[in-house]
Amino acid sequence: MNTLFSPLQVGNFSVANRVVMAPLTRNRAPGRVPNDLMVEYYRQRANPAAGMGLIITEASQISPMGQGYLDTPGIYSPEQVAGWKKVTDAVHAEGGKIVIQLWHVGRISHSSLLPEGAAPVSSTSRPAKGKTYIEGGFAEVSAPRALGIDEIAATVQDYRHAARCAMDAGFDGVEIHAANGYLIEQFLRDSCNDRTDAYGGSIENRVRFLKEVTEAIVAEIGGGRTGIRLSPITPANDIGQDANAQALFGQVMSVLAPLGLAYCHVVEGATGGPRDLTDQGIAAFDYAALKAAFPGAWMVNNGYDRALALETVASGRADLIAFGKAAIANPDLSRRLQADLPLAAVDFTTLYGGGAKGYTDYPVAG
Template sequence: MEKLWSPTKIGNMELQHRLAMAPMTRSRAQEDGTPGELAAEYYTQRASLGLLITEGAQPSDDGQGYLWSPGIYTEQHIAGWKKVIDSVHEAGGYVYIQLMHVGRMSHPENTPHHRQPVAPSAIAPGVDMFTANGMQNIPVPRELSQEEIQITIQEFRQAAAAAIAAGADGVEIHGANGYLINQFIGENSNTRTDEYGGSIENRARFAIEVAQAIVEEIGADKTGFRISPHTPLGGIEEGEQGPDLYRYLTKELAQFNLAYLHIMHLGNEELLKDIRSIWTNPLLVNRAGRTLENISADLDSGLADLVPVGVWALANPDLVERLQTGAPLNEANPAAFFSGGSEGYTDYPTLKELEKQKN
């Protein structure tokens, strides 16, 4: 694990090790999308992880999918995130706000305007969504017009500017996990016949134009991008052309000289190696099914430059210290992942706190 503890530079960040905190939806924002009162404590507790990639923050009313998810497009949102980010900075960490437009992965009951979800095509994902009235089937979304696509790109741009205004070190564009950008990429979620549908180049166009707009707004050194090749979340199927589309998308994004590319990796090793050969800037690999014993395997093989961790970071605010000393880890409480309040959020004990309890 020697390389895991070596310093590195990503964008404008000087990181002391190769771990990072992966983005995780926590559903604890206030009703208007402002980060909740405990958010600063939650993120600051985990500042030793270096780079903290936040839960997805919607760039607009249309972008919200889940109850109590944070936004980053109003003055209230900016003020709320500033408290979080200032606290993390004081503790020595860095913050990238993830920009997440969910597209069709929404329900009218969960959004401020209670309107029909939007998507590249009027095709429902075929899955349910948790609402205040329980689980409900996601309705058929409304297809975005070309004019609305351009408006959505500008919403991403404005959200990136708002993140920097809040003090964030950068943003991560969420192009993964079945959300809007991934819906444009998906073969079964995008049946458009204009320049945003059909060919590989067209299905990748929206992702590229969002990245270009954000780079123009805040700079490439403050911009990351997340992908999840062949992740079946949200009913997405990318088809036989999927690997070639991601090779093309990687080449196009590489021209922007982004701070990093972040892959949710499910096992296509050939594609991962191809992306590594195309992408010369820092590469973050979040490998599904990874064990603690092989946490540094992708670093050691040269496939990755940084290792984002999710549930381990959620349950262990002092994960870095625990891994460095070989201490056992706290077990996560899945029942409290989205339950609200401090339980399963800010109440996981550190080694120091456990020691105090013994004495």
């Protein structure tokens, strides 16, 4: 019987256990380039005998227009590739596996973060209600403009280029960020997408951008090195619920299934919030139906403790469990879970920005 600590083949690469470090924005990349502090942070969590079977990096923008928060890294320039290569070399030296999350925030941005003070881009010109982190602190996001058809095609190529850069940087794979109310999900959900062209209206049209992005990445680096993250009912970043989320994500699965992806990473419930949203008037969502339609490895995330993670893998409901706050505060997370040792608590005051404190100074057990 599979356990949380069994090895697994995930597309083109294997992992030593099913404990995954979720993608976690930490805002410690001044100049958008990975640095030596980040090398140490990921290295500490890389040894699968103690840490993670798989590391998913913090979300990393695919282009200058994809940035939404201060001091987040990118994966599109030679300098960024060189910086990430130091990270992947350190992780691989510890015997670990690492993929990078490819990110375009869409309308969840601020003009001060974008080239020449440009407006953010999205599926829509309607602004989100929310804030982002810029020089000087938090600020309301800027009003976006809707991408033109030619710009959509160019953005697809930005994803392709970022995937190639990831391979040049030595990553084992990439994860397409199609969750949490960012650009791809701004196209997916009818609560946000108000287009009347080939990328709006019907479910098939709204899934078109995700389809083209995923196909372009698979053509560039192969399905076995490509994962995707989805969050079918999260209300993150003012995205709003889709009128028929089950049908929408059923269509997403029908698009993804033939592409031979390594894994699908699903945020269950509200990102960083309750797993069960029925008390908010949202009908129960059938995640099992999506898993049944997807041939690759199935990864789940949100609120998993040791008992739930063990039971979920043993029952076959998922193949991999992604941990967020626990992975930040416990570099030796898999060892602690296996031995049922207490988990250190995360320091919420040091999550975003800063230096080594609350980043590379969490101790290992014992």
